[in-house]
Amino acid sequence: MEVAVKILPPADGKRQDFKLNLPHGSTVQDAVDELARIFGERKMLLINDKKKLLPAWKVYLNEQLISSSNGEYSNKVLNEGDTLMLLLALAGG
Amino acid sequence: MVKIAGYGGKFLRIDLTSQKAYIDSLPSEYYEDYIGGRGFNSRLLFDLAGPVTDPLSPEAPLLIAPGALHGTPVPTASRSTATVKNVLSGGHGDAHGGGYVGSELKYAGYDVLVITGRAEKPTWVLINDDKVEFHDASELWGKKIRETQEALKGKFSSKKIEVACIGPAGENLVKYAIIADGVATFGRTGVGAVMGSKNLKAVAVYGSGGLAIHDPERLLKAIKKYSEIIKLDAYLPPAVTYGSPRFMWHRVKHGIHGACNWRLGDFKWQQLSPEIFREKHTLKAASCAMCPVRCRRDMMIKDGEHQGEYTKIEWESIARSMTMGLTESVVVIRVITAFNELGMDIECGGDAIAFAQECFEKGILTEEDLDGDSLNFGDAESILKTIYKIAYREGIGDLLADGCYYASQAIGRGSEKCAMHIKGVGVTAGDPRGMPVRAVSYATSTRGSDHLRSNPYVEEIATPEEAERMFGSKEAADLKGVKGKGRMLKWSEDLVTIGDLLGTCKWAFYRAANMQYLQEKGLNLAGEFYSAVTGRETSGDDLMLAAERVYNIEKAFNVRVGMRRKDDTIPERFFNEPNRGGPNDGAIVERDKFNIILDEYYEARGWDPRTSLQKEATLERLGLSHIKDVLRKEEQEKGEKLLL
Ligand code: SF4
Numbered sequence: 001m002e003v004a005v006k007i008l009p010p011a012d013g014k015r016q017d018f019k020l021n022l023p024h025g026s027t028v029q030d031a032v033d034e035l036a037r038i039f040g041e042r043k044m045l046l047i048n049d050k051k052k053l054l055p056a057w058k059v060y061l062n063e064q065l066i067s068s069s070n071g072e073y074s075n076k077v078l079n080e081g082d083t084l085m086l087l088l089a090l091a092g093g
Numbered sequence: 094m095v096k097i098a099g100y101g102g103k104f105l106r107i108d109l110t111s112q113k114a115y116i117d118s119l120p121s122e123y124y125e126d127y128i129g130g131r132g133f134n135s136r137l138l139f140d141l142a143g144p145v146t147d148p149l150s151p152e153a154p155l156l157i158a159p160g161a162l163h164g165t166p167v168p169t170a171s172r173s174t175a176t177v178k179n180v181l182s183g184g185h186g187d188a189h190g191g192g193y194v195g196s197e198l199k200y201a202g203y204d205v206l207v208i209t210g211r212a213e214k215p216t217w218v219l220i221n222d223d224k225v226e227f228h229d230a231s232e233l234w235g236k237k238i239r240e241t242q243e244a245l246k247g248k249f250s251s252k253k254i255e256v257a258c259i260g261p262a263g264e265n266l267v268k269y270a271i272i273a274d275g276v277a278t279f280g281r282t283g284v285g286a287v288m289g290s291k292n293l294k295a296v297a298v299y300g301s302g303g304l305a306i307h308d309p310e311r312l313l314k315a316i317k318k319y320s321e322i323i324k325l326d327a328y329l330p331p332a333v334t335y336g337s338p339r340f341m342w343h344r345v346k347h348g349i350h351g352a353c354n355w356r357l358g359d360f361k362w363q364q365l366s367p368e369i370f371r372e373k374h375t376l377k378a379a380s381c382a383m384c385p386v387r388c389r390r391d392m393m394i395k396d397g398e399h400q401g402e403y404t405k406i407e408w409e410s411i412a413r414s415m416t417m418g419l420t421e422s423v424v425v426i427r428v429i430t431a432f433n434e435l436g437m438d439i440e441c442g443g444d445a446i447a448f449a450q451e452c453f454e455k456g457i458l459t460e461e462d463l464d465g466d467s468l469n470f471g472d473a474e475s476i477l478k479t480i481y482k483i484a485y486r487e488g489i490g491d492l493l494a495d496g497c498y499y500a501s502q503a504i505g506r507g508s509e510k511c512a513m514h515i516k517g518v519g520v521t522a523g524d525p526r527g528m529p530v531r532a533v534s535y536a537t538s539t540r541g542s543d544h545l546r547s548n549p550y551v552e553e554i555a556t557p558e559e560a561e562r563m564f565g566s567k568e569a570a571d572l573k574g575v576k577g578k579g580r581m582l583k584w585s586e587d588l589v590t591i592g593d594l595l596g597t598c599k600w601a602f603y604r605a606a607n608m609q610y611l612q613e614k615g616l617n618l619a620g621e622f623y624s625a626v627t628g629r630e631t632s633g634d635d636l637m638l639a640a641e642r643v644y645n646i647e648k649a650f651n652v653r654v655g656m657r658r659k660d661d662t663i664p665e666r667f668f669n670e671p672n673r674g675g676p677n678d679g680a681i682v683e684r685d686k687f688n689i690i691l692d693e694y695y696e697a698r699g700w701d702p703r704t705s706l707q708k709e710a711t712l713e714r715l716g717l718s719h720i721k722d723v724l725r726k727e728e729q730e731k732g733e734k735l736l737l
Contacts, residue, residue, distance in 0.1 A: 009331035009342060010331065010334065013330030048607060056607065057327075087342065088327050088328075090606060091544075091553075
């Protein structure tokens with residue numbers, strides 16, 4: 001099944017739209033694992049050494065926030081056509 | 094002269110009244126205790142200004158100090174600190190800039206420049222190594238920032254000269270006037286007004302010396318490590334692509350725009366998006382000295398009636414434009430250009446105008462008060478007109494030039510509720526409603542309202558386990574949490590202060606997308622860079638201790654002028670009036686949470702939670718017995734406790 005992913009702002013400063021081909025029954029964490037594979041050596045832009053998304057990324061599934069205020073996200077099962085959005089909107093300046 | 098690799102070794106004092114310059118050395122222990130930059134300045138301000146010093150009097154000092162690593166090849170080591178007695182709060186004041194005047198000062202041999210006195214007529218000063226010349230600035234007086242810099246640089250076209258100058262706002266003692274330093278500015282706390290009060294239009298510097306590096310190989314290794322980290326730290330690549338306007342996404346995510354004088358969390362931001370600024374307006378990406386990130390942007394209006402107008406833009410100026418109700422990028426560029434060229438801080442200036450706009454909306458100010466004009470949120474032409482009136486202190490501008498706090502005190506009639514300031518300094522950054530530690534961090538900043546004095550955003554990047562290990566509670570990793578937040582705030586204030594001692598960038602060193610990189614850059618690599626450059630073996634923990642020392646000196650300065658716990662607060666609006674619209678709709682700063690965090694913060698600092706006064710044992714632990722002695726002496730004179 002195909003799942004769209006939007007990473008905003010683009011973690012590598014370049015690419016923000018991805019299409020993932022995942023087996024049926026895949027979860028949010030499976031999508032994160034696949035993104036980490038795509039990022040290769042730069043996977044630390046997304047995940048920590050426990051392979052979980054960094055708490056700084058907020059996770060939205062079909063525009064619904066699925067991460068909590070402490071950065072943990074629910075590992076929902078994905079469906080064909082879902083859109084996952086990762087929003088790294090850190091403050092600072 | 095103190096001989097430590099990486100430092101200039103000397104201290105230059107200029108007296109504008111007598112037009113004399115004195116070259117000296119700082120006590121050698123200053124280098125160990127305060128490291129450089131803000132550290133040197135905060136200590137010197139404590140010694141040179143007292144509770145009754147008028148910030149705009151001849152005897153009040155203006156201090157400029159490059160960070161300890163400024164002028165060396167350390168990435169982002171581009172920052173200097175300008176320190177004054179805060180024109181808005183009366184307490185400690187400083188501003189930080191990423192220009193080149195600091196490195197030229199170092200190449201000329203100086204770690205600190207102290208300017209006192211008042212010239213009889215407009216003056217500019219040339220510093221070239223040991224030579225200091227005083228020049229008539231009558232021709233420059235009245236000129237805006239770019240014109241002034243071009244005129245002075247034009248005189249020395251064959252040399253690399255750097256210029257720090259004021260614009261008309263500094264000349265007219267606008268309380269939030271800036272000092273411009275080439276590509277950067279010293280923006281906050283009225284440093285430009287202090288310079289103007291001395292009849293000093295500009296300081297031009299070129300140094301012919303170099304800086305020794307103790308261990309170049311070790312330095313190169315550390316630079317390599319830093320370069321590897323910033324490629325993997327998700328905080329930075331978007332900065333490279335979009336510059337600081339990318340912070341818009343943070344405000345949208347949390348609904349914390351603070352639009353229309355800190356009332357609206359939802360706002361028409363779409364025409365101010367990072368993409369709009371990138372695609373429609375970016376002229377070029379620029380950087381501070383030695384920075385691989387290059388987040389600075391020169392933005393231009395590329396078509397229409399105002400085609401060709403350009404200025405440098407950073408995020409906070411876009412944010413404050415929204416505080417004035419602006420929604421459109423061309424207008425925002427015009428407004429920011431006006432602030433930059435006239436030499437005013439848009440943070441405080443934006444808050445002052447938004448204050449007047451709300452007063453007008455509520456009928457507290459009428460067209461008669463506003464020189465026959467209206468002043469509505471989002472009305473570009475009236476905003477632009479008001480900016481000029483402020484810079485030249487004309488009509489209502491004369492009142493607003495003192496900032497929203499003083500203006501509200503003069504107007505009365507309930508206008509006080511519309512004045513969004515902390516310790517007299519206009520509120521900055523994002524709306525803190527719903528995020529209690531951010532509110533506390535604005536309140537505890539030693540220079541008045543400020544989001545760069547700490548890094549409360551640690552709550553967004555720490556895992557619950559990291560929060561528990563470092564701050565004693567998993568709650569510290571939760572935006573809504575309270576426990577551990579005071580300790581987290583204290584830690585992050587000290588951490589960020591290191592950047593101001595070393596002169597490294599707060600974004601590129603003291604913000605990160607995860608705790609591992611934040612500590613790796615901000616502590617370990619910071620210590621490694623300092624050790625490699627100077628040959629003084631210094632760890633991240635040593636730097637934290639120096640930073641804590643400096644924070645305590647600034648606190649002691651504020652205590653001397655009468656600031657206590659009651660002053661470590663935020664505008665009542667944030668406690669009482671819910672945020673309107675967006676994902677943060679209805680949020681307030683809950684007073685009980687605010688107070689719990691503040692109590693924990695004072696405990697962590699070793700200050701008395703009831704009064705916020707420092708404990709004698711804290712100052713002793715930090716080796717600040719001189720500060721303790723001054724406080725004890727002054728408490729006898731005043732008959733009031735200044736220290737526990
Ligand atoms: S990250 Fe931006 S503000 Fe920081 S040093 Fe680099 S260019 Fe300057």
